Amino acid sequence: DSGVTQTPKHLITATGQRVTLRCSPRSGDLSVYWYQQSLDQGLQFLIQYYNGEERAKGNILERFSAQQFPDLHSELNLSSLELGDSALYFCASSARTSSGNEQFFGPGTRLTVL
């Protein structure tokens, strides 16, 4: 158990819909990272927040957005969903802002768009 929790574990929805994925980092960790893992693209970095502020952006679509709240939990919002958004979404946390530090990954949310 990494100490990072993600809910829900599974999510099935239809094209065009909007969903919210939730992540609670390890106690004391200030950085939260979001990743998308699909069979054809592998594990792709989406976005990072540090203590409530966006710090780094990767290949995140404009239909996707994220935020980190004062209690440090984070949410990833995916809207106007397409079939190709079906993937595993992972949240990771680390103590400091640098990605060179160890990142602890949650169990992931499996999103299926029908």
Add this chain to the structure above:
Amino acid sequence: TQLLEQSPQFLSIQEGENLTVYCNSSSVFSSLQWYRQEPGEGPVLLVTVVTGGEVKKLKRLTFQFGDARKDSSLHITAAQTGDTGLYLCAGVSWGVYNQGGKLIFGQGTELSVKP
């Protein structure tokens, strides 16, 4: 665009055999990490290599960082069925240290060790 290429993508071996997984890039990384991921779970960090030429050992696993910091390898000696899983290398880029970060992952090597 920084890319990490892992090879092989799939590896199926018998218990007791040795194997090596390679992670190559044309880009320089400040450090490189190796993760292992099991089905239904998130990746778990195995090791971070920082210095060019560095070799780290974790029981039967040996990790090496290339002299030019562009490549790395993972060698497993006498593989066991418990080594089965997806092995991912991830590069940490120059310039992002302490400024917010992202890991650039390779596509992964799916290892299956048969009894």
